[in-house]
Amino acid sequence: MAGDPIKTIMLKTGRKRYRFVVDIGPDPKTGKRRQKTFTFDLKKDAEKELNKIRHQTGEGTYVAPSKVTVNQVIDSYLKGATRGKRRNTKANYGHAFRCVREQLGARPAQSVSKDDIEDLVDYMLTEGRKRGGKPGTGLSGRLVNLTLGRLRAAFELPVREGKLVRNVVALVENVSYQQAERETWTKAEVHTFLRAIAGIRLEVAWRLSLYGLRRGEVLGLRWEDVDLKARTLKVEQTRVMCESKVIIEPPKSRNGLRELPLDDALAEALERLRKAQLAESEEAGQAYRDGVAALEWYEGGQYLVTDELGMPVHPEWYSDEFGRLLKRAGLKRIALHDSRHTTLSLMEKAGVPISVISKWAGHFDSAFTQKTYVHANDEDLKTGAEALGQIYKIS
Template identity: 45%
Template sequence: MGEPIKKIQLKNGDVRYRFVVDIGADPTTGRRRQLTRTYDSKKEARAEYSRIRHETDDGTLVAPAKITVSDWLDTWLKSATIDVEKGTAANYADALLPVRERLGDRQLQQLDEEHIDGLVSWMLTSGRKRGGKVGTGLGVRSVELTLGRLRSALNVAVRRKLVVRNVAQYTKIPREARRRAAAAKAKRIPWNADEVKTFVAATRADRLHVLMLLSLLGMRPAEVCGLRWAADVDLEAKTIRVENTRTIVEGEVEEKGPKSEKGKRTLPLPGPVVTALKALKARQADEKLAAGSAYVASGYVLVDEQGMPWKTDKLRRETYKLMATAKVRKVRPYDARHACLTYLATSGVPDVIVSAWAGHADLSFTKRVYIHPNVEHLQDAADQLDALLG
């Protein structure tokens, strides 16, 4: 083999040292790849030539590539979402939107830790594009999701030898941001028993009364929207089957089963809910007669006066209107689920039953996320200690 380092002379008379080295076949095209490098000294050229040859033989060489961050995210998403549901795939893509906006045009191999730190800082201060005031900061949870997806994408890039290391691996969300997020979460308190009773009483005459009751049974909004008269509601047995959800994915309605097998459950209905369901069914029969041929027999429990099924965004808007009319504290519709499970857990219902009612596979998750004891609940503990210490 001849001398790999060639001495060259530039037009201005300067001397440089150049080499061309094979680095194996392109993993996607199979074509032969070569690198050309030029250095000021022969010593530098020899050292770099030896390094490249060693890493090529060892299978650790990361060859230069002009792929951008957005290009790589496109590639990664195709493989990462092959076996996931449409909604999950949409969540993956949404989580990476801030990365595309902030770093998408940058070459993948030019990314460094400062870029990722800057991305996190921008997201926390001014990265919001929807779901609130544009230009304000996103929540810590949103930033965590973005970092998680980006780390996964970069791990695959490392494995495919597109980058040397995962520059997002050790990025942290500032402690102060986490502290503020925890404080905001602590302020998000679901209704107590008195607030639930006030809301139920105030909405009793409303057409949506029974749908509010179903939410207060701990059903998710998507489960309420997906409830069907024939398949899921048994007024004779006084039960409902939770087996269908109706959600919005990328602007389109998607129907699917619950998140897990445990999510598929049959719930016995309290008397007031049975009565309200019967009243709603009779009312919908009258609405069908009134609408005539314009009525859409969709078969869902939650429909408008023309029989058209609702989506979760409409359920959310109408729920907020009812809260304002009832003059109760505004909470997220999903917090009705928290209120239900907290009430059951603090009323002596065994933990395993509360978890089964919620449709959770993990008992500890139910207790950790959905149970919110308040001062009134703690008073029960104080009363028990009275007997011990008195």
């Protein structure tokens, strides 16, 4: 019919196709008019699509077809989400999308459905740890939910920009899982560990870990951060792992920058280590001084936790050595970071106010400290029973 926007295209083979050109609204960046050409094998399909586009354009809900991939959506999200973040934090954000990039990265974002995200979740829970094409085991529910949360945020940006019709990731529920309880030590077990490390070369390092410092904070301490006369130490930097490399970063937050007082046992252990390192320096001679000088040039300062040649120990060695010490002491296995949980829990049981514990730990919020780091164990139930006995005792 006259004025029909759908034109018939006759191919050399004699086959007919149906094409129309339609306005799809102004370019959001330039404001210039945009048109899009659509071609179909059947005229009824062309009519259906034309009516849908006109309706959506009139309502302002039309989204033009786009070849933007999931990888590009993720890259755009990370650009803003990690701006100003620590290098290690940026790496963690990127790592959360590893499985997404493997399974959906090359796909156009507009082609991804809710079912695709559900399949992604199943993959992460069963094979998510796969490396180099080898069969893998599943990721934890916590890590899967972390990925879903960041993927939802990534897909929300193109929705707001009018590049996606809807956020299909928001249609997928988080995984239900049982949070594993933290393994912590009792006061008696801490004493057993302290007796086991008494007098060893790096005793002060293990004491610092038991005083609630993070691994990176312990390994980042330099002698210039310690004032033995004032009995204080400053936490000003960390040595952490980032993409298989050891890097220097500031503490996790502004609250992580803190000055802590030293008790007698810790101060004495620091003095012993300092004397040991001076003796090692004299014995090794120029080899020791050259190594430390080169390190100071790149990283600044002489570190507390070093080997016998003055080189700072590797973070993974430190965690492994902690495990070896536990085995020799006959103690139950806990992760190195769980010593921090142990410390803050014991401080709370000793009656230290939660606000003080939070500041000691370098946290921004005492409620976070209480919820995340303070734990009770079976032995603590005895204390509860004794308290109830006193409360309900009839005199």
